[in-house]
Amino acid sequence: xxxxxxxxxxxxxxxxxxxxxxxxxxxxxxxxxxxxxxxxxxxxxxxxxxxxxxxxxxxxxxxxxxxxxxxxxxxxxxxxxxxxxxxxxxxxxxxxxxxxxxxxxxxxxxxxxxxxxxxxxxxxxxxxxxxxxxxxxxxxxxxxxxxxxxxxxxxxxxxxxxxxxxxxxxxxxxxxxxxxxxxxxxxxxxxxxxxxxxxxxxxxxxxxxxxxxxxxxxxxxxxxxxxxxxxxxxxxxxxxxxxxxxxxxxxxx
Amino acid sequence: xxxxxxxxxxxxxxxxxxxxxxxxxxxxxxxxxxxxxxxxxxxxxxxxxxxxxxxxxxxxxxxxxxxxxxxxxxxxxxxxxxxxxxxxxxxxxxxxxxxxxxxxxxxxxxxxxxxxxxxxxxxxxxxxxxxxxxxxxxxxxxxxxxxxxxxxxxxxxxxxxxxxxxxxxxxxxxxxxxxxxxxxxxxxxxxxxxxxxxxxxxxxxxxxxxxxxxxxxxxxxxxxxxxxxxxxxxxxxxxxxxxxxxxxxxxxx
DNA sequence: GAAAAGTGCTTGGTCTGACCAAGAAGTGGG
DNA sequence: CCCACTTCTTGGTCAGACCAAGCACTTTTC
Numbered sequence: 139x140x141x142x143x144x145x146x147x148x149x150x151x152x153x154x155x156x157x158x159x160x161x162x163x164x165x166x167x168x169x170x171x172x173x174x175x176x177x178x179x180x181x182x183x184x185x186x187x188x189x190x191x192x193x194x195x196x197x198x199x200x201x202x203x204x205x206x207x208x209x210x211x212x213x214x215x216x217x218x219x220x221x222x223x224x225x226x227x228x229x230x231x232x233x234x235x236x237x238x239x240x241x242x243x244x245x246x247x248x249x250x251x252x253x254x255x256x257x258x259x260x261x262x263x264x265x266x267x268x269x270x271x272x273x274x275x276x277x278x279x280x281x282x283x284x285x286x287x288x289x290x291x292x293x294x295x296x297x298x299x300x301x302x303x304x305x306x307x308x309x310x311x312x313x314x315x316x317x318x319x320x321x322x323x324x325x326x327x328x329x330x331x332x333x334x335x336x337x338x339x340x341x342x343x344x345x346x347x348x349x350x351x352x353x354x355x356x357x358x359x360x361x362x363x364x365x366x367x368x369x370x371x372x373x374x375x376x377x378x379x380x381x382x383x384x385x386x387x388x389x390x391x
Numbered sequence: 392x393x394x395x396x397x398x399x400x401x402x403x404x405x406x407x408x409x410x411x412x413x414x415x416x417x418x419x420x421x422x423x424x425x426x427x428x429x430x431x432x433x434x435x436x437x438x439x440x441x442x443x444x445x446x447x448x449x450x451x452x453x454x455x456x457x458x459x460x461x462x463x464x465x466x467x468x469x470x471x472x473x474x475x476x477x478x479x480x481x482x483x484x485x486x487x488x489x490x491x492x493x494x495x496x497x498x499x500x501x502x503x504x505x506x507x508x509x510x511x512x513x514x515x516x517x518x519x520x521x522x523x524x525x526x527x528x529x530x531x532x533x534x535x536x537x538x539x540x541x542x543x544x545x546x547x548x549x550x551x552x553x554x555x556x557x558x559x560x561x562x563x564x565x566x567x568x569x570x571x572x573x574x575x576x577x578x579x580x581x582x583x584x585x586x587x588x589x590x591x592x593x594x595x596x597x598x599x600x601x602x603x604x605x606x607x608x609x610x611x612x613x614x615x616x617x618x619x620x621x622x623x624x625x626x627x628x629x630x631x632x633x634x635x636x637x638x639x640x641x642x643x644x
Numbered sequence: 645g646a647a648a649a650g651t652g653c654t655t656g657g658t659c660t661g662a663c664c665a666a667g668a669a670g671t672g673g674g
Numbered sequence: 675c676c677c678a679c680t681t682c683t684t685g686g687t688c689a690g691a692c693c694a695a696g697c698a699c700t701t702t703t704c
Contacts, residue, residue, distance in 0.1 A: 179683075179684060179685085180684075180685065181683095181684080181685095195685090195686090198685095209684095209685065209686095210684085210685075211683090211684055211685040211686070212683080212684065212685080213682075213683050213684065217683085217684065217685080218683095218684065218685080219684090219685080
């Protein structure tokens with residue numbers, strides 16, 4: 139940022155699709171395009187901007203990857219290119235790859251999870267009147283089924299943490315929490331599947347910790363909820379993930 | 392997630408570029424592609440995958456937007472399409488648009504900043520031996536110049552917070568912190584520019600708080616550093632931003 | 645012989661123009 | 675009135691062409 143000394147980077151020679159991107163962003167930043175609005179058809183953008191359709195499409199593709207757009211063919215009200223709002227999809231995808239590239243060591247991811255989920259849990263506990271309790275309890279209870287396959291156990295585990303994040307009422311925090319949690323989903327499933335005799339013991343521990351977290355949130359105990367979640371995330375990785383994966387550090391596939 | 396009740400979403404009809412995307416991601420997740428590696432030229436991918444060049448390019452464009460790739464023309468060692476590692480660029484861009492779309496109300500952004508920067512400051516204070524202190528002090532001292540234009544004041548302000556985030560040694564936390572901070576950069580500049588007589592008073596307050604934060608980090612006082620940063624972020628928005636922008640709530644352009 | 649100028653090839657960037665398929669809306673016959 | 679057919683719009687895909695950036699190699703020039 140704002141490095142006064144150097145920053146003589148060669149002027150980023152703008153490619154055509156970047157110009158298109160800039161135009162669309164302008165409209166969004168200026169408030170002329172809001173969630174639900176429809177963009178002109180690709181072919182119209184082509185003549186409006188005087189560029190090829192390929193350039194337009196590459197720009198739209200970028201926005202779609204960021205969760206800003208949603209495209210569908212056809213003519214109906216559901217068709218065309220419309221402004222959407224799915225930041226978590228874009229975030230999840232982005233984090234997933236960068237974690238795999240080991241740009242983000244596993245320890246960093248755990249630290250981020252601990253921070254975000256601690257904060258999310260505190261928010262949730264402070265909003266027990268918000269009505270998100272039911273959505274948290276459902277995956278909690280389903281995980282109690284001892285016959286549950288590990289993959290579904292992992293899914294409900296994810297759902298439990300996601301529900302807490304969303305119960306806090308903060309979309310940005312929730313989306314980041316969800317993205318980080320989803321990014322390690324595959325890694326956790328791998329860990330679960332490698333557990334043999336220990337599986338039941340690990341599952342029991344997770345169930346117990348989840349129940350304790352739920353109780354703290356339901357009781358509106360902000361401090362306890364935050365502390366329990368943080369300990370839950372850190373403890374699980376420290377005691378189990380590192381043991382199973384051999385403390386290799388990276389979060390590879 | 393894993394909603395057992397419904398989830399009968401229509402099968403996402405895979406578009407060609409998504410197949411290309413999947414293939415590249417496979418290679419990354421499998422560890423066959425690492426940072427610094429070069430992808431085959433677009434034309435080779437075309438015949439390897441049996442798709443058009445447009446499809447390949449759209450896929451590569453998505454990965455580039457996520458900060459996973461970097462493309463340059465020509466033949467030399469710097470050219471071609473290379474696996475890069477610039478998650479913060481992608482993150483910043485993504486958050487910027489979604490904040491502008493008001494998917495994220497300003498209060499949510501402040502909450503996220505407070506959470507992330509608090510955690511980052513605690514990490515930084517715990518790592519004073521890490522050597523990041525100089526990079527934090529430089530923007531701090533530059534901001535003391537009373538003749539500094541407001542735009543540069545804002546730049547150094549950003550740099551100060553970024554330096555703290557990076558001094559913590561956690562790339563993921565730092566990148567998220569930087570992305571969120573950058574996403575509100577324009578908003579803060581607007582606030583600065585609207586201040587008239589109050590400007591000097593506000594600047595003085597920010598300088599004082601920054602100095603206190605720096606001292607806490609330099610002293611390795613983890614708790615104080617975290618508390619001060621959190622109070623700094625929350626206080627600034629509560630006392631100043633909301634006053635100037637009329638408490639409108641959204642973080643629009 | 646060495647520096648300078650020119651040539652060729654690889655690579656991403658762009659454009660044109662065409663065709664396909666999904667899907668809503670009109671259209672005609674029963 | 676209803677069903678089948680056609681039409682038109684829209685995104686998705688493709689093939690083929692040309693441009694410009696750069697590096698590597700050759701030729702020219704002094």
